[in-house]
Amino acid sequence: MTNQKNFTEGKILVPLLKFAVPVLLALFLQSLYGAVDLMIVGKFADPADVSGVSTGSQIMMTLTNLVSSLSMGMTVFLGQKIGERKASEGGKIVANGIMLFLSIGLFLTLFISLFAGNLASIMNAPEEAYDLTVSYIRICGAGAVIIIFYNLIGSIFRGLGDSVTPLMTVLIACVCNIIGDLALVAGLRMGTKGAAIATVAAQLISVIISLWLISKKELPFKLDRTCFKLKKEIIRKIVLIGAPVALQDLLVGISFLVILAIVNSLGVIASAGVGVAEKVCAFIMLIPSAFAQSMSAFVSQNRGAGKYDRAFKGLRYAIGVSFIFAVFMFYSAFYHGDILSGIFAKDTEVVAASWDYLKAYAIDCLFTCFLFCFIGFFNGMEYTRFVMLQGIVGAFLVRIPVSYIMSKQQPVSLFHIGLATPCSTITQIIMCFICLFVVKRKLSGINIAK
Numbered sequence: 001m002t003n004q005k006n007f008t009e010g011k012i013l014v015p016l017l018k019f020a021v022p023v024l025l026a027l028f029l030q031s032l033y034g035a036v037d038l039m040i041v042g043k044f045a046d047p048a049d050v051s052g053v054s055t056g057s058q059i060m061m062t063l064t065n066l067v068s069s070l071s072m073g074m075t076v077f078l079g080q081k082i083g084e085r086k087a088s089e090g091g092k093i094v095a096n097g098i099m100l101f102l103s104i105g106l107f108l109t110l111f112i113s114l115f116a117g118n119l120a121s122i123m124n125a126p127e128e129a130y131d132l133t134v135s136y137i138r139i140c141g142a143g144a145v146i147i148i149f150y151n152l153i154g155s156i157f158r159g160l161g162d163s164v165t166p167l168m169t170v171l172i173a174c175v176c177n178i179i180g181d182l183a184l185v186a187g188l189r190m191g192t193k194g195a196a197i198a199t200v201a202a203q204l205i206s207v208i209i210s211l212w213l214i215s216k217k218e219l220p221f222k223l224d225r226t227c228f229k230l231k232k233e234i235i236r237k238i239v240l241i242g243a244p245v246a247l248q249d250l251l252v253g254i255s256f257l258v259i260l261a262i263v264n265s266l267g268v269i270a271s272a273g274v275g276v277a278e279k280v281c282a283f284i285m286l287i288p289s290a291f292a293q294s295m296s297a298f299v300s301q302n303r304g305a306g307k308y309d310r311a312f313k314g315l316r317y318a319i320g321v322s323f324i325f326a327v328f329m330f331y332s333a334f335y336h337g338d339i340l341s342g343i344f345a346k347d348t349e350v351v352a353a354s355w356d357y358l359k360a361y362a363i364d365c366l367f368t369c370f371l372f373c374f375i376g377f378f379n380g381m382e383y384t385r386f387v388m389l390q391g392i393v394g395a396f397l398v399r400i401p402v403s404y405i406m407s408k409q410q411p412v413s414l415f416h417i418g419l420a421t422p423c424s425t426i427t428q429i430i431m432c433f434i435c436l437f438v439v440k441r442k443l444s445g446i447n448i449a450k
Contacts, residue, residue, distance in 0.1 A: 007161060007298045008083050008305040013317045016298055020318075022163035024290035026154070026170040031282045033174045040181040041195050049191035052132030056196070059119050060140045060147075062253055063112070067104060067148050069249040071097070071155035072379060073242025076300045077234075078160060079380065083304025087220035094156055095227035096234040101152050105145035112141025132192040139193060143200030150203040153210050158297045160220065169210045177202035244384040248391035255395035259403045263417065266407070270414060273341075273353025277418075280340045280354070281361050284329045288365075288372035291318045295373055299380025308443050315377045322369035333362035353414055360418025367425040374432035381439065390431045394424035 007015060041053045074097045081089050112119070116137040120130055140147070150173065154166030180198025184190045190197070263274045295318055302311040333340060337355035378387050402420035409416060 007301045007314075008307055008310065012310060012313050013321075016294060016314055016317060017321070019161065019163045019297065020290050020294040022167040023158070023293050024286055026163070026167040027286050027289055027293075028283070029167075029170045029174045031286065033170070033177055035279060035282075036174075036178055037181060037195060037199065040178075040185050041191065044186040044189065045191040048129040048132055049195075052129045052136050052192040053195050055120065055129070055133045056136030056140065056192070057199075059137055062250070063108060063144075064147055064151060065249055065253065066246050067101065067108075068151045068155070069246035070104075070239070070242040071101065071152055072245045072296065072384075073238035073240070074152075075155045075158050075296055076241050076380060076382060076384075077237055078156065079297050079300030080304035080382075082160065082220070083301035083307075085305075088222075090160070090219075090221035091223045091227040092229075092231060093234055093238075094221075094223055095229075096231050097152070097156070097238055099228065099230065100235055100238060101148050102145065105148040108144040108148070109141055112144060113138060116141060136192050136196045139196035140200060143204065146200060146204045146207060149207050153207065153214075158293060161297060161301065163294070163297075165210070165214065165217070168213065169206050172209050173202045173206035176205045241379075241382060241384055244388035245379060248388040252391050252395050255399050258400050259417070259420065262403055262407050263414070266412060266414075269347075269349050269353050273350050273414060274357050276341050276350060276354040277337075277357040277361065280333070280337070280343075280358060284333055284340075284361070284365060285368060287325045287329070288322050288368045291322050291369075292372040292376035292379075294318070295376025296379040299377050300382075303381055311377070311380070312440075315373060318373040318376070319370055322373060323366075326365045326369040329365045330362045333358045333365065337362070357414040357418045359415050360421060363419070364422040364425055367422055367429060370429050371425050371432065374429070374436070378432070378435065383435065383439070386435050390428045390435075393431065394428040398427050399424040 007019075037053065037057070041049055074093065077093055078090055081087055081093065116134045119137055120133040150169065153169050157163070157165040177198055180202055181195060184194030184198050188194060263270050295315065298314045299311045302308065302314070337358035338351055341351045341354035341358065375387055378384070399420045402423050403417050406413070406416040406420065
């Protein structure tokens with residue numbers, strides 16, 4: 001039995017939603033993965049361990065996000081071949097992708113092992129948590145290949161129109177990680193090292209079980225030894241599509257780190273409040289994030305099939321459904337942000353600071369439903385350079401300057417600083433509408449819905 005979907009025929013909304021729901025659940029589990037990890041360490045280890053895990057996981061997340069974004073090249077490339085009715089070429093694409101990311105994984109293993117201390121210093125790891133942070137980074141770095149293949153499985157199957165297999169991969173890892181944390185951190189009191197070992201072990205088990213499940217699936221191509229011949233044109237295509245997305249994600253991540261540095265200068269309450277708000281934000285942004293990934297797979301298939309009308313209709317449907325949920329998320333975060341923040345913090349001042357910052361993110365919810373769907377659409381259309389450009393403009397020409405200016409206004413308000421994010425999103429949406437207009441003009445002679 002196969003979960004692969006052909007998005008080039010039949011209805012649009014129902015198949016798109018069926019694909020998006022497993023993506024949403026996978027993203028939820030991924031967010032829960034990190035939240036539970038830190039909660040168990042916080043309950044059964046010392047504050048220094050919490051700092052070590054928090055800082056170390058942030059570094060590893062930045063590095064793995066780079067690779068995950070680069071693997072978008074495989075998602076889009078595979079989707080195009082499915083749309084072109086050339087699924088048989090998928091074996092060569094997957095094989096060359098495996099060789100590419102295996103090389104990256106080995107490089108990261110060496111790089112992280114050598115420069116773990118430097119990475120901890122760059123993140124200003126507290127002195128009492130410095131050695132723990134370095135240990136966390138080195139242990140996770142030793143499992144870089146495993147972590148990369150864990151993320152790669154999801155990218156491959158989303159390109160095939162299968163969002164259930166990536167969900168199972170994350171579910172297995174999440175359950176194993178919780179068990180590992182309880183055994184190593186709560187049971188054996190291994191603190192930071194236990195959390196790092198549990199993370200790598202959970203993803204190793206997930207990869208092994210996922211590969212076994214995949215062997216039982218019917219694939220639209222053969223993956224054998226003959227596929228594992230280096231094809232420079234395939235590698236070049238994957239990198240050409242994925243590199244701009246990876247660079248954009250890196251620069252956007254840096255912009256948020258800069259904002260965090262600005263907030264940190266305001267004191268520990270503000271810093272803790274924003275930290276809590278970011279955890280809450282990871283959950284309230286799940287639906288637009290799910291549609292962003294779903295649109296990439298949907299649009300890439302229809303682009304490959306030359307059915308641009310379906311690609312544009314899919315975009316409209318995704319924005320419409322996402323906006324309905326965005327209104328609910330806006331209401332919850334803006335008017336009940338204290339309840340949401342209270343899940344992660346007990347200190348009343350920290351909860352109040354978090355709610356103040358969350359109000360800005362609540363406003364951003366009303367706009368990200370547009371932006372994230374646009375990003376998924378343009379990735380699927382292979383306009384990844386534009387995606388990179390709009391991300392850079394939003395991050396460095398709007399988000400950082402606005403947050404800095406707001407931090408200098410008296411009295412200082414986390415809500416005002418947080419408004420830098422919706423200001424950036426609005427700017428990016430304007431750019432996306434302009435690009436959409438240009439794309440429609442360019443394709444005006446092809447079957448596009450008016």
